[in-house]
Amino acid sequence: MGSDPVSQVYEHFLLLDFEATCEEGRKIQPIQEIIEFPVIQIESSSFKECEQFHCYVRPTKRPFLTTFCTHLTGIECVDESENLSTVLEMFHKWLLHRNLIDLNGERTCPWILVTCGDWDLGTQLPSESEYKGLAIKKYFTEWINLKKAFAEALGYFPNSMSVMLRDLQIEPIGRLHSGIDDVRNMCSILKALALRGHIFSPTAKISKAISSTFPQRVSQKQLFRRKKGLW
Template sequence: MTLETQQSLPSGPSRPSRPSWSLTSKAPAIGTRDLIIPTEIIEFPVCLMRWKDKGEDGLASELEVVDEFRTFVRPTWRPTLSEFCTELTGITQVCLKWIQAPLFPEMLAQLHQFLMKNELLDEHGQSLATVPFDVRDFVVKQCFISKVRVPSWLQGDILDVRTLVLKHLTLLHPPDKSKTKKQNSKRVGVFSAATVLRTFVVLMGLVTQPWASATRRTMNIAAQLKALDLSEFAGREHSGIDDARNITRVLAALARKGTPLQPNTPIQPLRRWPWMGPRRGEILEENLII
């Protein structure tokens, strides 16, 4: 997931110069439209971005990466990684054991220290940032599995980068009302099948343990880069940290184009799925849809 912090931003090319953090997390898609299952986070990367061209008026339009946080996370519900997960992400069981990856609650403590070090939490512990779209579901699920509350600094509204890119493209290429949705899709090349990730849902940074394949169509990071006329994806696709770094490129490009980087999706920390029992950490196996 890509997470960026900033003040409420006005439209136009200039923005208040405040620290911004880009946290990216990636996960394979978990299933079809109706598939609802537990998902465990196994990688949690963050890229911190700041506005670098602050003027006398306190406004800026150039974002740059100034710090990173990255750790693998040991799963507990299904501690053994699937072969599919390893092939997709490059993360192996030996890797998790050898580096003594922290459990999710321990990772939250480390992330909190990182945010404090970079002055990204206010005196009430609230994050000054927006967070990636995928935090909406996967962090909420993981907190339930790990028997912890969703931290206050991971609540609130978040920035779904894919939606932001699609909105930007729509403004550049408004749909022709005389044509069908499919015809308009072909006219704007980035929406075509060649550049859409069909098999997996890229969750922009957080790597989670996959338990099923998916068919949901969404624009992946490589397609976002292409849509913004940026160079190809750098690194390994589906690696959380590489996804995060590439999403920062997308955010920086949108900022240069004057796109307001504002939250567009809410997190629902109290959301519940059918497999969740009455107590935190209780998974109702009979309610799993796999």
Template sequence: ELERSWLTKQDPVPGSGSSTDQPFSVYFILDLEGQDEIIELPVLALRSSDLTVLGRFHRWVRPVQMFDGLKHGHPNHGSNAVPFSQALSELLEWVEGIERSSGGRTAFVTCGNWDLKTQVPQQCAISGVPCPDRFNQWVNIKDVYNADYRPQRKVTGMQGLLRALGLQAEGMHHLGMDDVDNIARCAVRMMQRDTVLDLTGR
């Protein structure tokens, strides 16, 4: 099964870590999928000191309403999807468990501002649950890249960021699990080059 294979994926140990201290000990890399509502919630926990993956979280999410805008054939159809309120509660429990075991500060990393600035608050409103304060700030990895590398043409998407960092896209674009892996690879490459991943969005 797609979800199980991703959750149990064996991650290679990076050849080298970052020689620059990062402001956060653990980065939770997140990439939401869905148009009108969130239908996939994947997160990867990356330790900044040695760039090791500490764990993975994934839930297929059942929309409150099945909008026509959902892509036909997305793996969410006929899956073990749960309501967003349940997925959110389980995500927070998982995050807090990693925080307890790792210590130090943590932050969410996204490839853009949409995930946490727009989609999570919108989904919380639709689902009738409060939006957790921990989603009020995040690291937009594209903004970090553009500020640190100052390219002639700013990167505007994940594919462009991968190319700019000399990385090949892996997996299926717009499958959240694969997108999270690709964003994590960008984060690892940037930290290996001593880029500081600090907060960009609030």
């Protein structure tokens, strides 16, 4: 293991970990909704945090949190928060302010989103956006799954973030299933893998951005098959 992180293809990593509505022992209906939207920007030259975006999100289909959800995430109330459509607009403006995208939404430098698993950007955001008729920007369509990066670097696939922290001998920060704390722990894992000489590359993508702004019907069968968004 080196004392400095290896040089990377990307100048910035944006680590993201959604929390969503949930019920104990069953699939929430009609759809899971994002309730926490945390992102931390890391510079690849130092692997230090340079900025963060953090918003709670108000669900609109079932505008309340179950007791199980509150116990799991620590989120008690999102009544005064903005809805997902507004938070997505806020995030887009934040990217503009950070000079990470231009007015057309194109990247101005090499950066990529990083998640812990493929659920956040491969399942939750596309399915909720489709259900609500929201557009998905191009920068959400390709990402690094930190678990797959870990497997590439160490040779075996971790079942959870807790396994990665344990095996990399990293002391966990904060509360499990607090989105912002999860992202902070992901930052530590990202740096630890870079110190081991791992060069990060995209591990997943969806075929295209969703541009429709009109609600599309989602069958009950499709909803049933969507995975529950827990670790």
